[in-house]
Amino acid sequence: MIDTALQSTFDEVLRRNPGEPEFHQAVREVFESLEVVQARHPEYSDAGIITRLCEPERQIIFRVPWVDDHGQVQVNRGFRVEYNSALGPYKGGLRFHRSVNLGIVKFLGFEQIFKNSLTGLPIGGGKGGSDFDPHGRSDGEVMRFCQSFMTELWRHIGEYTDVPAGDIGVGAREIGFLFGQYKRLTNRYEGGVLTGKGLDWGGSLVRKEATGYGAAIFADEMLRARGTGVEGRRVSVSGSGNVAIYAIQKVRQLGGIPVTASDSSGYVVDEDGIDLELLQQIKEVERGRIGEYEERRGGRARFVADGSVWDVPVGIALPCATQNELDADAARTLLGNGVEAVSEGANMPSTPEAVALFREAGIAFGPGKAANAGGVATSALEMQQNASRDTWTFEYTEERLTQIMRSIHTTCLETAEEFDRPGDYVLGANVAGFRKVADAMMAFGVV
Ligand code: NDP
Numbered sequence: 001m002i003d004t005a006l007q008s009t010f011d012e013v014l015r016r017n018p019g020e021p022e023f024h025q026a027v028r029e030v031f032e033s034l035e036v037v038q039a040r041h042p043e044y045s046d047a048g049i050i051t052r053l054c055e056p057e058r059q060i061i062f063r064v065p066w067v068d069d070h071g072q073v074q075v076n077r078g079f080r081v082e083y084n085s086a087l088g089p090y091k092g093g094l095r096f097h098r099s100v101n102l103g104i105v106k107f108l109g110f111e112q113i114f115k116n117s118l119t120g121l122p123i124g125g126g127k128g129g130s131d132f133d134p135h136g137r138s139d140g141e142v143m144r145f146c147q148s149f150m151t152e153l154w155r156h157i158g159e160y161t162d163v164p165a166g167d168i169g170v171g172a173r174e175i176g177f178l179f180g181q182y183k184r185l186t187n188r189y190e191g192g193v194l195t196g197k198g199l200d201w202g203g204s205l206v207r208k209e210a211t212g213y214g215a216a217i218f219a220d221e222m223l224r225a226r227g228t229g230v231e232g233r234r235v236s237v238s239g240s241g242n243v244a245i246y247a248i249q250k251v252r253q254l255g256g257i258p259v260t261a262s263d264s265s266g267y268v269v270d271e272d273g274i275d276l277e278l279l280q281q282i283k284e285v286e287r288g289r290i291g292e293y294e295e296r297r298g299g300r301a302r303f304v305a306d307g308s309v310w311d312v313p314v315g316i317a318l319p320c321a322t323q324n325e326l327d328a329d330a331a332r333t334l335l336g337n338g339v340e341a342v343s344e345g346a347n348m349p350s351t352p353e354a355v356a357l358f359r360e361a362g363i364a365f366g367p368g369k370a371a372n373a374g375g376v377a378t379s380a381l382e383m384q385q386n387a388s389r390d391t392w393t394f395e396y397t398e399e400r401l402t403q404i405m406r407s408i409h410t411t412c413l414e415t416a417e418e419f420d421r422p423g424d425y426v427l428g429a430n431v432a433g434f435r436k437v438a439d440a441m442m443a444f445g446v447v
Pocket residue numbers: 166167168169170211239240241242243244262263264265320321322323345346347372373375376
């Protein structure tokens with residue numbers, strides 16, 4: 001439910017942004033938490049903060065032409081939405097996936113504003129990407145695509161302006177090609193312009209692990225607040241990319257048993273706990289499909305092509321693949337099987353109906369903008385290291401990440417308490433993220 005004043009702003013968002021259901025969903029979800037803030041802080045409405053927040057500061061759409069291995073010209077569409085720079089340079093990943101369109105980039109950019117605010121670090125919100133699909137493409141094709149993409153993007157980014165990173169389909173290989181082209185075009189070794197870089201050329205230890213680690217740590221913090229923890233619990237993880245792999249690793253370190261992994265072809269269940277080395281070999285090294293895990297695990301794992309990874313009975317669920325991957329039916333199944341915590345490694349993986357069911361049931365539900373903020377937080381730590389021409393140890397960087405996740409957890413809980421909704425991490429994350437951005441926007445006047 002949203003109140004009358006917010007409803008008319010939301011109606012205006014629908015009217016001005018037709019055909020963008022994921023963006024509408026993300027805005028609505030934040031609006032549902034803002035009613036309590038409106039009541040206590042009418043000055044935000046008077047200054048038009050919420051209306052201004054719904055409109056990105058800048059949206060860039062461009063053609064990305066490139067030549068495939070057969071000499072054929074291919075054309076993709078590139079996007080960068082520079083959403084809000086109240087707290088610092090625009091910051092957010094690039095997604096390469098066939099589903100990418102303006103509405104998806106706007107939903108991700110909108111979420112990013114509040115997430116980045118929650119980290120307590122000086123970063124604004126942005127997001128970008130392309131409908132390019134790297135699956136099945138050779139390294140040469142990916143390189144030519146990335147070079148063409150950066151040939152337009154370079155003029156819009158910079159370490160004080162806009163700092164992209166990875167997301168779905170964009171890992172160390174793609175960041176390398178993008179950075180190489182940026183360096184060539186600008187004749188500047190400006191390490192702080194991209195994060196997720198390789199360790200030999202300006203990257204930070206723990207960046208690759210950070211999002212998955214953070215989501216598992218957040219689950220542990222939520223359960224600790226209720227007197228338990230991840231230890232000894234069965235955990236289902238969806239996805240088998242960057243976030244999922246390192247969520248699995250951290251679950252193991254915390255004493256939990258990660259029993260699933262998936263990709264768009266299906267999921268595997270391994271009752272002994274996912275063999276991380278094998279998963280990394282198949283997904284990170286060979287870029288293979290998840291079904292190969294069953295074949296190479298010697299009969300100890302089961303591959304399911306049709307069905308839902310959420311059918312597997314677990315105490316903790318970590319959705320780490322993509323938006324709207326966990327619907328109401330999946331939520332009912334998880335709750336029926338006694339799930340105690342859901343911590344979102346992916347962005348908006350639970351549908352609004354699923355979120356409502358989790359909140360009604362009173363389980364510990366960590367929304368993505370809090371639970372997966374460890375990735376962008378460690379990107380900001382990478383920027384700090386680049387600015388000071390320093391490199392930190394794994395232990396120190398991981399300690400910083402852990403502290404940031406704990407602090408986000410505490411901020412969410414305290415804010416929820418302040419607004420008489422104890423234990424409501426959705427409200428806590430939205431309100432705490434919003435307030436900092438809103439206060440900065442108030443200070444800057446109408447810009
Ligand atoms: P990757 O590309 O490394 O992995 C994505 C994984 O999700 C793959 O296993 C992929 O399978 C699966 N997947 C993607 N789309 C679908 C789909 N439509 N249906 C089923 N499976 C799908 O991406 P990341 O791990 O980096 O990102 C995962 C999620 O985490 C995204 O929501 C992203 O926005 C979010 N996130 C990522 C951060 C980061 O630091 N990387 C930071 C914060 C959030 P397949 O290969 O078959 O497509």
